[in-house]
Amino acid sequence: MLFENKYIQQRIEKADKLREVGINPYSNESLRNCTISKYLNVNSDIFHTENKRDENRSYTVAGRIKFFRLMGKAAFLKIEDESGMLQVYVARDNLPEGFYNEIFKKNIEVGDIVEVTGYPFVTGQGELSLHVDNLKILTKAISPLPEKYHGIQDKELRYRQRYLDLIMNSEVRKTFHIRSKVISLTRRFFENKGFLEVETPMMHPIAGGANARPFVTHHNALGIDRYLRIAPELYLKRLIVGGFEAVFEINRNFRNEGMDATHNPEFTSIEFYWAYKTYKDLIIITKEYFEYLFEHLELPTILPYGDLKIDFNKFTEIPLIQSLSEIGGVPADIVEDKEKIILFMKSKNLDVNEKMNLGQLQGELFDEYVEAKLINPTFITEYPVEISPLARRNDEKTHLTDRFELFIAGKEIANAFSELNDPLDQLQRFEGQMAAKDSGDDEAHEMDEDFVNALSYGMAPTAGQGIGIDRLVMMLTNQHSIRDVLLFPAMKPVKHEINLHDDEI
CATH class of the missing domain: 2.40.50.140 (Nucleic acid-binding proteins)
Incomplete structure (x- = not known):
């Protein structure tokens, strides 16, 4: 009581x-x-x-x-x-x-x-x-x-009773002041660049916009299920089809997946779409965005992150397949051969799904050998088509896409690509995703016929990007758990909460 x-x-x-x-x-x-x-x-x-x-x-x-x-x-x-x-x-x-x-x-x-x-x-x-x-x-x-000098030692209590954490710890309040400023500055930056802020639905008839398991809810009046937004991407691109040329949304997304130091079931990101631009233009604007943040937050461009030093003056680019050998140390002669990759992974006692295609296996190698080594801001480019269902194929290397992900301190911060605007190619990609789903991939992309139909009316050449606000704030404030940059992170229920829920059921 x-x-x-x-x-x-x-x-x-x-x-x-x-x-x-x-x-x-x-x-x-x-x-x-x-x-x-x-x-x-x-x-x-x-x-x-x-x-x-x-x-x-x-x-x-x-x-x-x-x-x-x-x-x-x-x-x-x-x-x-x-x-x-x-x-x-x-x-x-x-x-x-x-x-x-x-x-x-x-x-x-x-x-x-x-x-x-x-x-x-x-x-x-x-x-x-x-x-x-x-x-x-x-x-x-x-x-x-709590007693003044020891404060709140129990991190679980800090997260569950954030109000008490804020009372006792001015540094925690400072972190959330910075978070608020980052969101405000992000909005101002894109508005100054001529982007229009829009709002799109948070309950979707189809779980789309990214590969992830959705949360499901039920709409009583319509008598149908709805999916909490995984990403706003497909709605924002519909707006490009409709004639808007530069739009952004600072949005809450929901993904029904595991929780760890960099994942929370609901998170904040900005997604923006820019007509008549390519992913190379997005690399330029991303660098400008970081310069803008550092200037207005009055932060030094070399920041500590735990034992690391992140130099935000040093943005580099490297294709994903090239990074496997040059950064990850994977033998160069195996990175484009499915069977050799499988044998290599087995020799390293790594779990390997032999049903994966070449692109998926290359993605597995990247996750295992490269990602954690990307300390200074690094744009990894040219992702395989198989792991990029919404990205445009490269005109010369058709097995690759015009895509990049930005990594900082071993963590993905942004994902961007020149958008696929060929409706027939998009339809085939969705069909491939549906086949993957039938084979047991719970995170495969759903078929979205209305989006394909929208593309059939013509979408201008477009580039789009998402930036994770939570992880970005982690980098800027030297926090190593996403829970430390979320005012009220998701928590496993305590006993009395479980009992209350059971009683309500």
Whole structure:
């Protein structure tokens, strides 16, 4: 049961005592006129005055008490709002008679949210503080905060109770400020480039746009199943068919697959499509996008990532098959021979599905031997047709596609290609995917006849790209789990949640 803990019960009693003397412990009114960061900035000149105080100035700030030290007739508090931390000095003789001893000392504590009014001064320790002449409790916290110096050690608890994590850890809040800025800057960058932001459906009649298992829901009014969006790609390309020439969507996608350090069932990406351009143009705009982010986030272009250093000044390109030998160390004489690849993988005690075609096996080699070695930003180009069902064939190397994936710190960050706009080729690719699905590939692409029909009306030569926002933020903030850049990541239910679900069923 909630709130049975004795310490919580003691805090509930204090809230009741406040009510008894006419103080609402959950006030809805605040006279705050200054954030803590603004207070600290506008009063920095106090350090240079003779008395290091100015009783003619008055400010009202508000925040959560993070530190509380009583010293007889006075107390020092530290309160925190979103912008920063401020020390405040509370003296008995500056407050209404009886307030300090009967209200403040007995009923206000760490975790409570208070409003304080007073003037600026510098303590003997040289800290700019606020001398309180009025204090009001705004919110009584009935659950005590974790012990200050150890914080929240249990990562599971941090993710499940993100609100508590945010209260205790300003660095976590900083990460999510950066994430918000990345999304805002991404929107601004593409708008400045002339792209139109659009919205497409999140419930699809066909699970399409990428190779992945979908989440399934049911539409009661229509009496049919719908699939949560795997990717917005096919809808965005329909818009290119319709005459838009540059569109983007910052979107939530849903994939019913495993969870690990870089995968969450729902994630954020930007997808954009650009008529009369090729994947080579996308390489250029991707470099410009990163330059824009680094400039406006004021980040150094060489960033730490764990034990690594990522140099964002060094973007390189290499074809996938070439990378197998030059980066992965796979013998060059086997990388274009299916049987030799199978024998090689068996000799290395790797699981191998002999039913895979050459392109799929090349993809397996890349995943095993190359991906983790791509530390600085690397565009891997020329992907096999077999693992690129929506990408345009290369005119000269028809077994390859005009496609790239961008890897940073051993992780895929972006996927892009010159779009397939031949409706008959697209139909054949879908048919090949359906055959793969019939053979047991749960992630194979579904047939989308309406999309093929759309292509039959003619889609201008187009290039399209998706960039994973979550993984990008991981790189920029030196986080190594996707859960650390998602405010509320997917979690395995705890026991009482499972029981509740079973009862509802």
